[in-house]
Amino acid sequence: MTMTHQPVTTTQAETLALDGISVRLGGREVLHDVRFTIRPGEFVGLIGSNGAGKTTLLRVILGLQPATGKIRINGAGIGYVPQKIQLDPDVPLRARDLVGLGLDGHRLGIPLPSRSRRRLIDQMLRAVDAEHIADARVGNLSGGEQQRILIAHALISRPGLLLLDEPLANLDIASEQEVVALLARITKEQQISVLISAHEMNPLLPVMDRIVYLAAGRAASGPTDEVVRGEVLSQLYGRHVDVIRVHGRVLVVASRGDGLDIPLEHHADTPVADSA
């Protein structure tokens, strides 16, 4: 079966529908029979540990990674915030220039100064709370500020679906909360569907409508409470997994068989108690 990657403009219920998506890379099956849908305005977390296939899945949706299965994308295009871009402080590009490239970066020729273009860019910068850094070099901004500018870059072309690849990685806790709150607000305001990948679900719990949990190339999706349960995740991981809820946070812990439990959805270098 070959993949049909067809943007259709109909009034169907879903913004995005994946059906039986599988990807083989170098003889290894990285994704196996992944299926889920995203409805208009839904905020969906794509959760899984490093190497679970999150980036591959996002690249399949973007049409950058060949796969078997069916993808249906309805309505306006896709906005994309890639994983950790190295923005060089030496590159003479202001925040407003990068946002502007989100509008017309694919066009040919040198852009003429235009008042309506400037107004659109200013609006977008205001929406991500970044007016005060509009004229700063993007390479000189902090991680959280760069993330906001990249979100503005992705949203200015008014996509129907926003894909974000680990936008919270490498952010301190304050910026992390700021970015999550901002995303939730803008996407509600503009009725945009969001698929956001993360190796840690806790920062997203307050805003997530549904979850797609990836483990070992397989996915389970649905309302968070239905998916993040011991039985479901044990089946996904193929080993016994416990889900512990404590202080409004979720820990997914697998038995290692030697009496020491390991949290499955944390970086080794992120102490569990630290990321509340």
Added chain:
Amino acid sequence: MEHLLRAVFEPGFFGSAPVHVALLAGGVVAVVSGIVGTFTVLRGQSYAGHALGDLSATGGSASFLIGISPLWGFAGTSVAAAGIMDMIGVQRPRGRDLATGIVRGAGLGVAALFLYWDTLHTSTTGATITVLFGSLFTISSSILPVIAAFSLAAVGIVAVLYRPLLLSSVSADLAVVRGISVRATGALCLVAIALAVSLSAITIGAILSTALLVGPAATALRLTSRPGLMLLWSALIGLAVTWLGILLAFDSYYWPPAGHGWPVSFFVVALILIFYLLAQVLRGGARARDSRDARDSRGARDGRGVQPECG
């Protein structure tokens, strides 16, 4: 006043036909190099530009043997080398650097052979000096239309691809998602770089051509945070160093003790270095001011005064 003018512009400067051609050709080439150089620097392709400059020497030295203008030779091998470098692939930086280095070494070796034959042929080292270090005062005015055509092609490529090149220099992923063919824009940009270095090979020499490609752009990078202004500054700095270099080289015929002129290329490259160092000093001051302003505005917005940043 008149004394001062006479001291700056030695007699005959404005009346000399070779000076006219040098000012015209050198000026056009400097502007082209400044504009194309901006993208060379932004895309981190200075080494590729350097290699293309060296490889143009191979064609330049061959053209003396067969008796055509060296510009054809410079452009011929440089554009062909750009094609080969693109085919070798742009995926892994280390592999790309190694491949570039090997091709460049081989090309220079062939140039050494051709230049040796040139010397046997003419019994002078004129060709060697012209190919490697340029000869702005001996440019034939018959080659001016070719210079104009190559200039239009090089500037045309980067002007048309301005935004796609800018976006893919920020992130190839962002560019691809916007439907930009990173491969095709990269290959065309390399052709523009090849044309720009062959043009500056004819003015300041194949070996020095990257100085004019990278120097003004690197200086402009220190002066502005806006990509459009960087293009403008880079072109203006290129023009300024070239014209000042021509003036100083002309004047140097009158300098004591011997009254032999110094090469234009020396002055151009020396001026590029001086401009770069000046901009570096200016930027140092501006950066300190910038970061203070940024801290102040963030502090004011968050209502927490000036504090050390986190993240």
